[in-house]
Amino acid sequence: MKQKFPHIKFTLILLGFISNQLVSAQTVGDLISEVDTNSLDLFLNEFSGEVSTTVNNTPVTIRNRVSQSSQGNDLAADYLVERFNSFGNLVVNDSPYSGGGRNVVATQVGQTNPDDIYIICGHYDSVADYCADDNATSTSAILEIARILSQYCIDNTIIYALWDEEERGLIGSRNYANNAANNDDNILGVINMDMIGYDKDQNDDVAIQTRNIANSQGLVNGITNVLNTHSSLIGLTPNVVNPGIEASDHSSFWDQNYSAIALSEAATFSDLTPYYHTSNDRVSTLDLPYFHKISKLGMGIIATLAGLVDSNSCSLSITDNVLEDISIYPNPFFNVINVSLNEVNNSSIQVTNVVGQVIMQQDLRNKTTQINLQDLSKGLYFIKVSSNNKTLSKKIIKE
Ligand SMILES: [Zn+2]
Structure with missing residues (x-):
């Protein structure tokens, strides 16, 4: 996949893959x-x-x-x-x-x-x-x-x-x-x-x-x-x-x-x-x-x-507390992915692999943070951004 999607603003709709009508x-x-x-x-x-x-x-x-x-x-x-x-x-x-x-x-x-x-x-x-x-x-x-x-x-x-x-x-x-x-x-x-x-x-x-x-x-x-x-x-x-x-x-x-x-x-x-x-x-x-x-x-x-x-316990309630006005780009990415958000107080990111293992996490101190993921192998990962009790999770793909 070679296409790039710079600066996409994510909305609730893009969370569909997580909140997608899961039921108990x-x-x-x-x-x-x-x-x-x-x-x-x-x-x-x-x-x-x-x-x-x-x-x-x-x-x-x-x-x-x-x-x-x-x-x-x-x-x-x-x-x-x-x-x-x-x-x-x-x-x-x-x-x-x-x-x-x-x-x-x-x-x-x-x-x-x-x-x-x-x-x-x-x-x-x-x-x-x-x-x-x-x-x-x-x-x-x-x-x-x-x-x-x-x-x-x-x-x-x-x-x-x-x-x-x-x-x-x-x-x-x-x-x-x-x-x-x-x-x-x-x-x-x-x-x-x-x-x-x-x-x-x-x-x-x-x-x-x-x-x-x-x-x-x-x-x-x-x-x-x-x-x-x-x-x-x-x-x-x-x-x-x-x-x-x-x-x-x-x-x-x-x-x-x-x-x-x-x-x-x-x-x-x-x-x-x-x-x-x-x-x-x-x-x-x-x-x-x-x-x-x-x-x-x-x-x-x-x-x-x-x-x-x-x-x-089956309340995947992230839709109640979702972060908006956040950009994660480019996606797919090669070595570095950027996270931009307006409010950086009490904000952090976490990257996990497809079986939920945490690969890295760090606090966010700037409105735009470059995350270096060059050591990861190619494939699919999740990035979760948390800020003041709100979160956004997103699939990211390393090429
Ligand atoms: Zn057989």
Whole structure:
């Protein structure tokens, strides 16, 4: 992005991304019930190329999502970025990494414990055309969960991550997990979903792949609780596999000693869809009610881990006490960003990253202050300006 927006005056409207109709949730069961089978099926049919869709207002068909060898893969990533952005309240990172792959990662910052992170994830790339089960199913489930949960106040930070290049050797997730470990990201659990639409033995079981690494067993116990507590809403039995397979993105997190599990249709290879890794892996071959059940399980797990904030403490009241007459420019910026405001008594700024960690803070002593952020890596940050009990928060982008 090269365009500059100097001296924009911010108003209440620009705070929409924070105050955007967040509401307090009722219960985890209510959220499971909100998972909409029509919405799931639409995402699935669009993302696996059974029906056309629109990306950037252009009619398109996402016929395949093969990494590094088709435009379909980039189109698929564009689709994900656009859908996540349309939900509101998410910070969407479209993250190309060296080698040419592209993870799409959307963050919902926790209101109580922003540094405590749970990840729900799956790969969006494919090996052939269509590949509905592998892994348009999980991609659709994660979109549907994000569509609903992003409207609620949560305690802990949730990251909805869709990885590229899983099929080429877990490249996207490995890149992310390595960076997370280097940054000491406090990831408390990773729920990976891979192939959740074909129940070959027709017994409504869900495979949970785990290992004795970090607190992965704690995640398994949590999932079993969700299945028991909400059995009438979900209707699946757990099939725990320990030691679980390493052939999907959760193992990138095991390698960094993070707690992680995978949900999938198969406890063994022989239980998989017979159309595995072929262009015959089409929506018409799937067991859609089974796909809906695992999607609901995903919602139950992540809503439980997120923690639903009750109505009394869910007052994001910054709109009551908002600062006006303030300029933050340029945005995007390279190394230095300027903050100008009329009243500098008792004023300060704070810069945080997308998971809420404070990167710097300082008092403001002049009407215009240059903030040097040259040491930050490129990406998205938040700047909060406080002055006499009023605040303004703003997304800023470092190029
Ligand atoms: Zn897969």
